[in-house]
Amino acid sequence: MLTSPYSRPEFDPYGSNDVPDSSSGHWKAPRAHGSVTGSLQIPGSKSLTNRELVLAALADSPSTIRRPLHSRDSRLMIEALRSLGTVIEEVPGLGSFGPDWKITPSELIGSTTIDCGLAGTVMRFMPPVAALALGPTTFDGDEGARKRPMATTISSLRALGVDIADEGRGSLPFTVHGTGTVEGGMLTIDASSSSQFVSGLLLAAARFEQGLDLTHSGERLPSLPHIEMTLEVLRKRGVQVSNPEVGHWIVQPGVIAAIDVDIEPDLSNAAPFLAAAVVTGGSVTISGWPQVTTQVGNDLLEILPLFGASVSRDGDKVTVSGKTDQSGKPVISGITLDLTTGGELAPAIIAIAALASSPSTITGIGHIRHHETDRLAALATEINKLGGNVTELEDGLHIEPAELHGGVWLSYEDHRMATSGAIIGLVVDGVEVENIGTTSKTLPEFPELWKELVEPSL
Ligand SMILES: O=C(O)C1=C[C@@H](OP(=O)(O)O)[C@@H](O)[C@H](O)C1
Numbered sequence: 001m002l003t004s005p006y007s008r009p010e011f012d013p014y015g016s017n018d019v020p021d022s023s024s025g026h027w028k029a030p031r032a033h034g035s036v037t038g039s040l041q042i043p044g045s046k047s048l049t050n051r052e053l054v055l056a057a058l059a060d061s062p063s064t065i066r067r068p069l070h071s072r073d074s075r076l077m078i079e080a081l082r083s084l085g086t087v088i089e090e091v092p093g094l095g096s097f098g099p100d101w102k103i104t105p106s107e108l109i110g111s112t113t114i115d116c117g118l119a120g121t122v123m124r125f126m127p128p129v130a131a132l133a134l135g136p137t138t139f140d141g142d143e144g145a146r147k148r149p150m151a152t153t154i155s156s157l158r159a160l161g162v163d164i165a166d167e168g169r170g171s172l173p174f175t176v177h178g179t180g181t182v183e184g185g186m187l188t189i190d191a192s193s194s195s196q197f198v199s200g201l202l203l204a205a206a207r208f209e210q211g212l213d214l215t216h217s218g219e220r221l222p223s224l225p226h227i228e229m230t231l232e233v234l235r236k237r238g239v240q241v242s243n244p245e246v247g248h249w250i251v252q253p254g255v256i257a258a259i260d261v262d263i264e265p266d267l268s269n270a271a272p273f274l275a276a277a278v279v280t281g282g283s284v285t286i287s288g289w290p291q292v293t294t295q296v297g298n299d300l301l302e303i304l305p306l307f308g309a310s311v312s313r314d315g316d317k318v319t320v321s322g323k324t325d326q327s328g329k330p331v332i333s334g335i336t337l338d339l340t341t342g343g344e345l346a347p348a349i350i351a352i353a354a355l356a357s358s359p360s361t362i363t364g365i366g367h368i369r370h371h372e373t374d375r376l377a378a379l380a381t382e383i384n385k386l387g388g389n390v391t392e393l394e395d396g397l398h399i400e401p402a403e404l405h406g407g408v409w410l411s412y413e414d415h416r417m418a419t420s421g422a423i424i425g426l427v428v429d430g431v432e433v434e435n436i437g438t439t440s441k442t443l444p445e446f447p448e449l450w451k452e453l454v455e456p457s458l
């Protein structure tokens, strides 16, 4: 079992732990010599941590969040809630990746600025909370965050009677002029470009005077499991929420209960580690895998076998083993997959597909052009730079088999682009990942956990 870097005093879970080890200043992706075999634990889920932080701040009394994710995205959420008056303290816990948090709600007061960094969960979940605060709250973030779609958040809050000043941009920066209450009621929005528009409204809706009767009307609704996750965390806190039909949710006004919660490991962040088994014909075990979960990362257990891998389960341990031929060489088949529900898995899936011996077509993920970067363009560009043969489709990628060679893999400030470069670098000589430290967005331990898995004896 790999140890947690969190135990080392110099480790900073909120900063960059990039240790460049090549003359170019980039991170030399560890090259697997033979099959990768090992077991590890994965830190807490970003999506669950940031939902529980918001709900704990809106609840009726203090809550404890156990085994939370300590990363840039969760730190940004903590700072955002603190700046509105919530008290968040570290308390000792049993998790391997840092302390627990005690969250004590208080009256929400604006007159502050919230830095969203590049976190979709902060920029889409916090404006409805700021609307419940008394006083103005200005939202801004990284340069890349200013390009991410925010118009639906802005227009939906306006439709609920909230005054927002955005100078017509429909993106960050903007100011929410909170008055302490939101009327709520019926609302129709277009959440085609992100499920987070729906989740953000639902999370705060029990605190609206009339609750919320929300309908999605648009060409597609991506990442439905993330909306299911929102419904589940609300129900656990006693909120009455129903989903009478696809794209329609009703939240009754009422109290959000304070409860102590355990955060599941981030199953989407398990993707690169499990991919290491698939592309090297090895075997990787993740412990702490939940029996039942709304996390879309659980779909990896059905997706990875399409490439030829096998999956086994022993209690809370899940093992993925890559397929090999008689000489032990990895065998990876291409796949055809609609990934509408699991866009955040796309970078890892596409990295595996780029190493397959037959073509792959991954569709249903047009909206990931609006993630940390335009992920379809970024993946096609970086794989093709290494000799790949990837074609961009309107809503996905087509990948033809090709012999890849080394080179610099750019990360575009995108944690999942960085980890995709690491997957390819396992089996291609001379891949260097620019800005591996960007993994601190959701998995600051990545460079260290990866090295321990790939080069355990070094
Ligand atoms: O609600 C959430 O926690 C998330 C929802 C999804 O967003 P999109 O619907 O924009 O893909 C997902 O990709 C993102 O990583 C996290």
Ligand SMILES: C=C(OP(=O)(O)O)C(=O)O
Residues within 6 Å of the ligand: 118, 119, 120, 121, 344, 371, 372, 416, 442
């Ligand atoms: C899309 C992602 O992040 P965000 O929560 O910033 O939208 C992601 O983590 O893949």
